[in-house]
Amino acid sequence: MRNSALRLLSAVLLGLCAAATASAADEISSWGRPIVDAVPTPSPPSIEAPSFILVDIDSGTILAQRRPHEPWKPASLTKMMTAYVVFRELSAGHIDLDDEVSISEQAWRTQGSRMFVEVGSHVAVRDLLQGMIIQSGNDAAVALAEHVAGDERTFAQVMNQEAERLGMKNTHYTNATGLPDSEMRTSAFDSARLAKAIIQDHPEYYGWYSQRSFTYAGIEQHNRNRLLWRDESVDGLKTGHTRAAGYNLTSSAQRGDMRLIAVVLGTANANARAQQSHQLLNYGFRFFETHRLVSAFQPLEEALGPIEEPVRARAWKGDEQHIELGVGRDLFVTIPRRERQNLRASIHVDDRIVAPVERGEPLGTLEIRLAGEVVHSEPLVAMHGVDEGGLWRRVIDDIWLRFQ
Template sequence: MTDDGRTPAVTAFLPTTDQDVPNPMNAPRLALLSLVLLLLTGSAMAQSMPVPSPPSLGAPSYILLDFESGNVLVEREADTPREPASLVKLMTAFVAFNELEEGHLQLDEKVMISETAWRMGGSKMFVEVGKQVAVEDLLRGIIIQSGNDASVAIAEHIAGNEQTFAQLMNNHAEEIGMYNTNFTNSTGWPDEAQTTTARDMALLAAAMIRNFPESYQYYSEREFTYNDITQGNRNLLLTRDSSVDGLKTGHTSSAGYNLVSSAKRDDMRLVSVVMGTDGPRDRADQSQALFNYGFRFFRSYALYEGNTELASPKLWKGASDTIPVGLERTLYVTIPQREYENLDANMRIDSPVIAPVSRGDKLGEVTVKLDGEVIMEAPLIALEDGDTGGFFGSLVDEVLLFFQ
């Protein structure tokens, strides 16, 4: 949100370029592409629905973004470092899920509870020292009960000790792009060196949902019973709003009340982060307000499917005449309601494309504009290898290129 309270222009996390090369596409697909672009831009007189200012929230730091596109719909002080409290456990679980994915950990694997884990204060799963607990139970204890004891137990089991585990956490944070975050423990226990931002937590939540869709279901569970003790999930939105299916609360006296949450309505998923609110109901109410605003006034659209040929420019000096290009993944944009007809999409392909070319090489760019303003850019890549052709053909192309 801008200083004057207006909704900021929609921004994205996709890479951009400042190159300006004429589009050399001359393949037969150009007609089909032109038709698609005509449909996107054909109604210049389309009536727009004004987007009001986002709700005024009491949280000092918050963000609302679309899961598929990464477009930010609302933000305030989203890059200001703050104490995460138990939001840290999102990364604790993320590391564990990654170990499960790679086969280094099993859900039914037993974990010996150390005295260090057992003695942890704050919220607890109530594991007992010297007992063995299944990994899946510990994960539920971390996610649903926010158990500090469970977090330390899983950290020690995976990495030997909590300090080494924190290094794994930071490695994953860097891969995700959480550049303003530093983890020092697995629980969120107060530490001046342990900070994060609302934006980084939103990135982590999106990575959690995208990378581990099957494990993500734990975040929607409302209660968990262990050792004959039943504890409810502290995310109040799970009982208020059926579209909400995660993620994690956090609280200390110095951090305030934090909440990372996600909701899906129809085919649109939003991620919300509020940090530093005054109470558990405040964080739920303010997150709900963000969701209601986002779903009411914005829509997400898939413009181009990933790994699908969008054009086939000439491949100079190649074994084949052309090279198929497309996007690595499906390109989504999130825009105000009723603005779809005002989108303008175009492709630029770097010229000339000269063999050899490797699959994944960047060969151009797709740019999407709304009312003349760029809202999304994504690289066009080679969808297959383009090998070098024979000597004679390469020589002919060399001569032709000289006269280009």
């Protein structure tokens, strides 16, 4: 059992390293920019949570925040990462939703909120996930950790590897449940980033976060996220509470094509965390809107209309003389409502581009402005590759370059 768990852990860690591509790193570094104050908008609501954040999932624009990077006790928000690791294992085919998990005495004895599994019984991964997500069962979380990695301590190492890969710089896990530990920590910003990963990386499992109740062994328990009853646009994610942490909530809602994530940490009670989260979400949807301006590798003129600068670049010493320019991923911007028509685009292309050039290689910058201020800056990339030209082309272009 131990050897198989170690082999599994090695496979997981190798997978994490392989997944940490340059493009993923770029996306992480660009996610979480404050809204540009180009056009006056009402101030965010005054709420009492000592730490909070409101962010658009697609553009990564922060619409409201208070000490978003401050370390905080996660409590059961920890189970978001527990679930995320299990989702990745499911997607990789290492485990299956129908796997029967043997419930250990360690899982059965876990204190706090429970799904009420019995020691020695066998419970499907599917049921354990629902028991953890909906009922916040600590016993279910430990059982899943043991099934994936052999023991909870090893599983926590995988959780921290995932946190590092996702750019969660103020997060550290020591267990799968969120039960108190002096070394456990997260932040509002990191919790929002994790929520984004759950929603976008594993949409096939996200529906469980909107499920209002779950019955296991004849015991029905209700989801502690009160917003699921107050607002139909809210479809997740997770509550958390301990004496040290206070009342935490990571929530998400979608209205039309716009999805927001709100995180409040350290509120006074369960009703306060729901009310303050709802205030943040309503503020974001009321005063802002998000637009997909350009799709990945879509011609810029087709997406943005006429642009003063050329949308292609000179390719020196190549078998083609020009390269069409675009963006390597979908480009979203979040701006105050009714300002879409006032956006302006400009491009800045590198002075000397010498073949060979690979598709997706950065060659300049696209800037989106509102009222004269840059609201988004995105690398311009080659829409197609250009191979090195023949000897004659290289010689001629080398001569021309000497005079540039």
